[in-house]
Amino acid sequence: MNRTRRLAALTFLVVPALGLGPAAAAYASTTTAPGAASRATCHVERESNGKYHLWGVGFAGGQKVTYSGSASGTVSTDKSGRFDIGGLSGSKWVVRTGDGKTTLTCAKVNH
Numbered sequence: 559m560n561r562t563r564r565l566a567a568l569t570f571l572v573v574p575a576l577g578l579g580p581a582a583a584a585y586a587s588t589t590t591a592p593g594a595a596s597r598a599t600c601h602v603e604r605e606s607n608g609k610y611h612l613w614g615v616g617f618a619g620g621q622k623v624t625y626s627g628s629a630s631g632t633v634s635t636d637k638s639g640r641f642d643i644g645g646l647s648g649s650k651w652v653v654r655t656g657d658g659k660t661t662l663t664c665a666k667v668n669h
Contacts, residue, residue: 598639600653600664605644612651612664613642622656632656 600614617623619637624630628648635641651664 598653598655598660598662600651600662601667602646602649602651602664603667603669604649609644610646610649611642611644612646612653613640614653614662614664615640617641617655617660624654624656625651626654627651 598614598616600612602610602612605611612625612627614623614635617635617639619635619639621635621639622632623635623641624632625643627646627650629646631643633641633643649666653662653664654660
């Protein structure tokens, strides 16, 4: 009986993802082929201590990005193209790649 419940739960998780089609599945990837359009995104959310947490994915690995909002600075992405900054004040942020080709307004995530 437990196996049946697990299979039923798995079906609910897998079927919606398959229903989205290959375009959605391809968008979920955070790697970008050389010369392809950037799929970089950034998000900001409020932490339990009242500060804000800013993170981004889909950038080139080791790329420098600048962030600006209530503060500004530069951070390098890790080899998978992610960055993560915590302890910030303010919920409105803009992230720019070092080469100036990508400028993103970060989406606020509410939990």
